[in-house]
Amino acid sequence: MSxxxxxxxxxxxxxxxxxxETEALxxxxxxxxxxxxxxxxxxxxxxxxRPYDTVxxxxxKLIADGEFDCDFIVAESExxxxxxxxxxxxxxxxxxxxxxxxxWFYAFEAITVTAGLRxxxxxxxxxxxxxxxxxxxxxxxxxxxxxxxxxxxxxxDTAQEALDTxxxxxxxxxxxxxxxxxxxxxxxxxxxxSQAIVKLPSQAMVDSFLPRYDRGDKRLHPDNPVTIAPxxxxxxLMELRRQNDLAARRARGVLIEAYADFxxxxxRGGEPFIERYMMDDAEVALVGMGTLxxxxxxxxxxxxxxxxxxxxxxxxxxxxxxxxxxxxxxAGVRAVGVIDRDYAFGSPLNGGVLVNEIRAxxxxxxxxxxxxxxxxxxxxxxxxxxxxxxxxKTLLDAARGVGVQxxxxxxxxxxx
Amino acid sequence: xxxxxxxxIYRGVFQKxxxxxxxxxxxxxxxxxxxxxxxxxxxxxxxxxxGIPAKQFAVVADTDDxxxxxxxxxxxxxxxxxxxxxxxxxxxxxxxxxxxxQPIHNLLKANGTLLVTSTRSPNSLIRDIHRKGTxxxxxxxKGPASFSGMWVYRDxxxxxxxxxxxxxVAPNVLTxxxxxxxxxxxxxxxxxxxxxxxxxxxxxxxxxxxxxxxEAVPIKFELPPISRMEECLVVRGEAVRQEMPGxxxxxxxxxxxxxxxxxxxxxxxxxxxxxxxxxxxCWLQCPDSVFDVTPDGYxxxxxxACCGCGICKEVCPVEQCIAMVxxxxxxxxxxQWEAWSKDKRGYAEWLAEVRRAxxxxxxxxxxxxxxxxxxxxxxxxx
Numbered sequence: 001m002s003x004x005x006x007x008x009x010x011x012x013x014x015x016x017x018x019x020x021e022t023e024a025l026x027x028x029x030x031x032x033x034x035x036x037x038x039x040x041x042x043x044x045x046x047x048x049x050r051p052y053d054t055v056x057x058x059x060x061k062l063i064a065d066g067e068f069d070c071d072f073i074v075a076e077s078e079x080x081x082x083x084x085x086x087x088x089x090x091x092x093x094x095x096x097x098x099x100x101x102x103x104w105f106y107a108f109e110a111i112t113v114t115a116g117l118r119x120x121x122x123x124x125x126x127x128x129x130x131x132x133x134x135x136x137x138x139x140x141x142x143x144x145x146x147x148x149x150x151x152x153x154x155x156x157d158t159a160q161e162a163l164d165t166x167x168x169x170x171x172x173x174x175x176x177x178x179x180x181x182x183x184x185x186x187x188x189x190x191x192x193x194s195q196a197i198v199k200l201p202s203q204a205m206v207d208s209f210l211p212r213y214d215r216g217d218k219r220l221h222p223d224n225p226v227t228i229a230p231x232x233x234x235x236x237l238m239e240l241r242r243q244n245d246l247a248a249r250r251a252r253g254v255l256i257e258a259y260a261d262f263x264x265x266x267x268r269g270g271e272p273f274i275e276r277y278m279m280d281d282a283e284v285a286l287v288g289m290g291t292l293x294x295x296x297x298x299x300x301x302x303x304x305x306x307x308x309x310x311x312x313x314x315x316x317x318x319x320x321x322x323x324x325x326x327x328x329x330x331a332g333v334r335a336v337g338v339i340d341r342d343y344a345f346g347s348p349l350n351g352g353v354l355v356n357e358i359r360a361x362x363x364x365x366x367x368x369x370x371x372x373x374x375x376x377x378x379x380x381x382x383x384x385x386x387x388x389x390x391x392x393k394t395l396l397d398a399a400r401g402v403g404v405q406x407x408x409x410x411x412x413x414x415x416x
Numbered sequence: 417x418x419x420x421x422x423x424x425i426y427r428g429v430f431q432k433x434x435x436x437x438x439x440x441x442x443x444x445x446x447x448x449x450x451x452x453x454x455x456x457x458x459x460x461x462x463x464x465x466x467g468i469p470a471k472q473f474a475v476v477a478d479t480d481d482x483x484x485x486x487x488x489x490x491x492x493x494x495x496x497x498x499x500x501x502x503x504x505x506x507x508x509x510x511x512x513x514x515x516x517x518q519p520i521h522n523l524l525k526a527n528g529t530l531l532v533t534s535t536r537s538p539n540s541l542i543r544d545i546h547r548k549g550t551x552x553x554x555x556x557x558k559g560p561a562s563f564s565g566m567w568v569y570r571d572x573x574x575x576x577x578x579x580x581x582x583x584x585v586a587p588n589v590l591t592x593x594x595x596x597x598x599x600x601x602x603x604x605x606x607x608x609x610x611x612x613x614x615x616x617x618x619x620x621x622x623x624x625x626x627x628x629x630x631e632a633v634p635i636k637f638e639l640p641p642i643s644r645m646e647e648c649l650v651v652r653g654e655a656v657r658q659e660m661p662g663x664x665x666x667x668x669x670x671x672x673x674x675x676x677x678x679x680x681x682x683x684x685x686x687x688x689x690x691x692x693x694x695x696x697x698c699w700l701q702c703p704d705s706v707f708d709v710t711p712d713g714y715x716x717x718x719x720x721a722c723c724g725c726g727i728c729k730e731v732c733p734v735e736q737c738i739a740m741v742x743x744x745x746x747x748x749x750x751x752q753w754e755a756w757s758k759d760k761r762g763y764a765e766w767l768a769e770v771r772r773a774x775x776x777x778x779x780x781x782x783x784x785x786x787x788x789x790x791x792x793x794x795x796x797x798x
Contacts, residue, residue: 298484
């Protein structure tokens, strides 16, 4: 072997080492914090509210341990927290913030203008029941409140998915074709407070996937005199709204690209919009978001063992809503049972938020399955595998045309 | 198919890092022998409040699917071992407001092991622990409760000792070999490995019968059906100015009858009514309105409401009127003023006796530098 060849081999080994992943035992929140470190975020603002605060505790630990450097600002309220990163994003900084429950609501003015200004903030929502009553368990209504504003929105199921999705979120949000903020929802307790072994990619791997944030000539800077967010009225607004609409539509293609590249570079990531579990020959399907996937998968395995053709579709991205994927996955089944960990009081058929979106997506389909709505697990109440089997019984009855006919929602597990 | 799990019960904030370290090491050790593991905190009160009973769990399984099956529930029942990081928790814990006081071994499987850090004897602990109804083993890792703060960790090897002891009583969850391999890999600290080994070798268990233990009935709150829950989020309180049984007059503030929180307490105020000047500072400053005004104008701390923060002692202008005494000195929540009114000499004797267990730990008032001062004071004592 020549010296030149030996050198090449050594280089190749080094490159392999640089691309190797390490393992860490971390919670879902801590996995997001690691992604923040790997994305080399410039400005982070914090204000405490459980359960999302666990991400900021770990970010501050990474900074204190000298593993990460950024401007870490503890604001005096969520409103300021989101305002600060909104402005930082406008001057070209990669930013991160987050909140939970009513904390997220306190920042609402900043949250809505961030989407209006097309600023690619990435935020973690540690899903938490809205006050009152003071409850800390998971419920999806906090994040869902921004569903019509232009935010990209996703729900993750595991700590690994939380880390991976955060990296994908930056890539998609900061893509100039999109320039929209993104909210990553992590179920309080079940994800934010559970530790699992997570693969931490190397910096080289992340750098090859995630380019720097470049706001180009839209960057707010003294050398680039621009006005952002002037007062406009009806003569401008309709076009601006339509621009947001087009950006939200383009996000779909950018997401597909990002997942393809992520799968290629990291060897994981899966299908962009939905997870299909045992759907191949499913006659009935359950649908849900977030960590309720765990008991549902367990229940589906049990029911499959009993010969019941049950499958599960987990909605990963809620905005942009995966209309084609939902139609393709669900139009062929006889009945769909949507488990909402949220509520929408007074909504069509008194359903939750998710079921009405699913129902709307299926309406144009050639063969429409029956849609059965379950409201369950509010405030972090347990949804057990047995509960899921009970719901599936109702669903199978609906598929056969017995039992449920009125399509109104079923509140599951209420003490009567 | 094999899964195993351990529950770690600890005092919120003060022992959070300790509990986390124990659960993480169990997961690391499981991986050393090719198993999968997961660790999680019961999401009761995070970020935890000072001293609140809190829980973390470690679950070990052979495969990922087995782990998923096991985790498809809120908190693991039937734990192989329950680790108790502070012996005052043995009286029962109430980490969820509406669940009542639960026995410390509520989630321990029959014939499992309750592993407690304590300097007390097995019999003294059994006195405080509710009857379980099934036999179990009580094992004590000798030592005082290891308390630190939110951002500091007193690395006094309590974690290694508890893990070493756990390896002896629950080898399906943690083996000594895998623990040593894991400690060597993560801590690179021979002294820690030695601590684990010594605890393993020295551990002795006491069998506890189904009917042994405290006869106290755990407080159970009924979870009402929707038809009987009041609308508009209203929970009826006790009436203000309620006449207390046996009291002629006096004043008791309105309290929420269902949210008791005395399981947070590791120490309680003991009042010397002979020296009390009735200044009312304790009554005014108590953050939980714990003090009842007695018919003769004294202030009596209601032990169903007190969480033992020690603020009353801090604001009391009289030297030695209020002392904070460790919970192990008490077996009930009886009124001190009633005892004093009935038998002043007997009360004085009791007071002198319990005050030997006076402690200086503070749950409510913390100042910058307190931890350093406590360490320095400890050094001086030695």
